[in-house]
Amino acid sequence: DVKVTQSSRYLVKRTGEKVFLECVQDMDHENMFWYRQDPGLGLRLIYFSYDVKMKEKGDIPEGYSVSREKKERFSLILESASTNQTSMYLCASSLRARDRGKRGYTFGSGTRLTVV
């Protein structure tokens, strides 16, 4: 079964810490995405990548950066964690545009981050 794996299910970090969230997919997908999900706001796109070493800002990139050194791995970095970054973070992947088919994205199980 195809998978998107996020390294941590729950994380608690202190304000000001540098935080790394890791995501790995085994489907050979070109596109990878990071979203955060908050009650009443739905999923909001932080960053996405359509190829190795490529990255594009989503709708809410402030306070975040990303790294994609290998095709299968896409990391989200919180440079200096703040309490307003407490959220559920979801990673997703999809095929390149012309091949992406009808399933949209495959999501990981999410990382619930609490910044105290």
Added chain:
Amino acid sequence: GQNIDQPTEMTATEGAIVQINCTYQTSGFNGLFWYQQHAGEAPTFLSYNVLDGLEEKGRFSSFLSRSKGYSYLLLKELQMKDSASYLCAVRADYKLSFGAGTTVTVRA
């Protein structure tokens, strides 16, 4: 970004039918998706529409009208396990943009 609206909550009885509406405004439309998300879990794919009309898949159906910027998800013969959040998502280029989700509660 896109502007995607769907109701916040709906409640229905086991065995009944529920229709979740979604309206959107977008440029570069390239498909509309519905996802199901149980509490604490990842969203899972339910349906996809890119052309106008109805797509049926078992107990779930999804409808799209591109000219009206409108879709609905129809859940028939509701079961308790259908209690979940249902997410409407619009694709443009590489990206999916999501509505805030509709929480459906199925009562016995």
